Amino acid sequence: MAMQNLVIDDMKVSAFKESAFVKPLSLEFKQNGKQRKWDMIKVHDSVIIVIFNINRQKLILVKQFRPAIYYSSVPAVDKENGTIDTSKYPPSLGITLEFCAGIVDKSKSLVETARDEVLEECGYDVPIDKIQKFKTVRAGVSTQGAYQTFFYVEVTDNMRINQGGGLVDEGEVIDVVEMSIPEAEAYAEALDNLSPPGFLFGLLWFLKNKSTTL
Amino acid sequence: MAMQNLVIDDMKVSAFKESAFVKPLSLEFKQNGKQRKWDMIKVHDSVIIVIFNINRQKLILVKQFRPAIYYSSVPAVDKENGTIDTSKYPPSLGITLEFCAGIVDKSKSLVETARDEVLEECGYDVPIDKIQKFKTVRAGVSTQGAYQTFFYVEVTDNMRINQGGGLVDEGEVIDVVEMSIPEAEAYAEALDNLSPPGFLFGLLWFLKNKSTTL
Numbered sequence: 001m002a003m004q005n006l007v008i009d010d011m012k013v014s015a016f017k018e019s020a021f022v023k024p025l026s027l028e029f030k031q032n033g034k035q036r037k038w039d040m041i042k043v044h045d046s047v048i049i050v051i052f053n054i055n056r057q058k059l060i061l062v063k064q065f066r067p068a069i070y071y072s073s074v075p076a077v078d079k080e081n082g083t084i085d086t087s088k089y090p091p092s093l094g095i096t097l098e099f100c101a102g103i104v105d106k107s108k109s110l111v112e113t114a115r116d117e118v119l120e121e122c123g124y125d126v127p128i129d130k131i132q133k134f135k136t137v138r139a140g141v142s143t144q145g146a147y148q149t150f151f152y153v154e155v156t157d158n159m160r161i162n163q164g165g166g167l168v169d170e171g172e173v174i175d176v177v178e179m180s181i182p183e184a185e186a187y188a189e190a191l192d193n194l195s196p197p198g199f200l201f202g203l204l205w206f207l208k209n210k211s212t213t214l
Numbered sequence: 215m216a217m218q219n220l221v222i223d224d225m226k227v228s229a230f231k232e233s234a235f236v237k238p239l240s241l242e243f244k245q246n247g248k249q250r251k252w253d254m255i256k257v258h259d260s261v262i263i264v265i266f267n268i269n270r271q272k273l274i275l276v277k278q279f280r281p282a283i284y285y286s287s288v289p290a291v292d293k294e295n296g297t298i299d300t301s302k303y304p305p306s307l308g309i310t311l312e313f314c315a316g317i318v319d320k321s322k323s324l325v326e327t328a329r330d331e332v333l334e335e336c337g338y339d340v341p342i343d344k345i346q347k348f349k350t351v352r353a354g355v356s357t358q359g360a361y362q363t364f365f366y367v368e369v370t371d372n373m374r375i376n377q378g379g380g381l382v383d384e385g386e387v388i389d390v391v392e393m394s395i396p397e398a399e400a401y402a403e404a405l406d407n408l409s410p411p412g413f414l415f416g417l418l419w420f421l422k423n424k425s426t427t428l
Binding site for chain 1: 220221222224225226227228229231232233234235236237238239240241242243244245246247250252253254255256258275279280281282283284285286287300308310312317347348349350351352354355356357360361362382385387403404405406407408409410411412413414417418419421422428
């Protein structure tokens, strides 16, 4: 499925009370004796995998429609009545460029979750011992605080056993895209990126630690 | 206020229905004709400021207690009854190392918000034309999607007019700390950081673009 053909329409916005994915919580506590209250949401931990194809000398990335990004791109005045005019705001406003990633919601280790995501999203079947952790940080320090772990793996063309694209049954629509090292350098230099901060970290980490040795 | 003396106790966890800071939303839409639903929270955009003191040759950073990070550090079994034993889990589990940052919630430009945060949190009064944007990304691609803009500013000792520390009236308790370039390199190399992904991006950006020219 090519992202340029993506059709998004009939969008409605409403407050929710219950969600399987987003659990609103309040923390009440005393800080140096003074009562405080902090609102947050409980979310899943996640893994992010920086994939480099050594045959093609390209980073393997994913493009996908992110509803929360799309929503945030629409000016307040055009969403306050509970609907968004999808003919005025094209889906491209919500299509991000990211590393392969996934939430940790199964009884698997982080590295196993990483391997599964590389296969599901990008179609590469990689041996688990080729996947190396290089960082754990904490995402959403203000309202989430989940663990986010970064892995690096080098792949070859013959590891690719399908086209990836995510789990269609779960509504995932993902394009696998490739980025050369010069393209990665230009993207890192750009003032605005439709990508998360962790993508920029992973990109600079790769350029600093890996691209010069390949 | 020194972070090592921070006392956190009497912590309770509960679901919330209303919050001034975290607005749960559901998006319902058709994606290529198929009905989808996505839960998210609406949060404020934010600014992050990489501050380098050229007299001291140190990055100027902040340490603070982040309730969401603390909560996420506690194993599920020890928080499922709605309280957290703060004598078993020390506050240090929730004390992050970050760049000066703030949410955009006033009728000010991004760069003015950045200047205000540098003064409030770190005590440096900097001319606005010294603050340079170097990146805008999108934080929380899955559930938030807010704009996060990074700035860089070089400061001098004589710009420091107070000790910073945040807005006590709003419950902010912030330690201003300094980090040398070798310390920054070591932190970036470490496998685990009690910092958000945007901190690691900002750190690598600084080391790549600024530390070699100073």
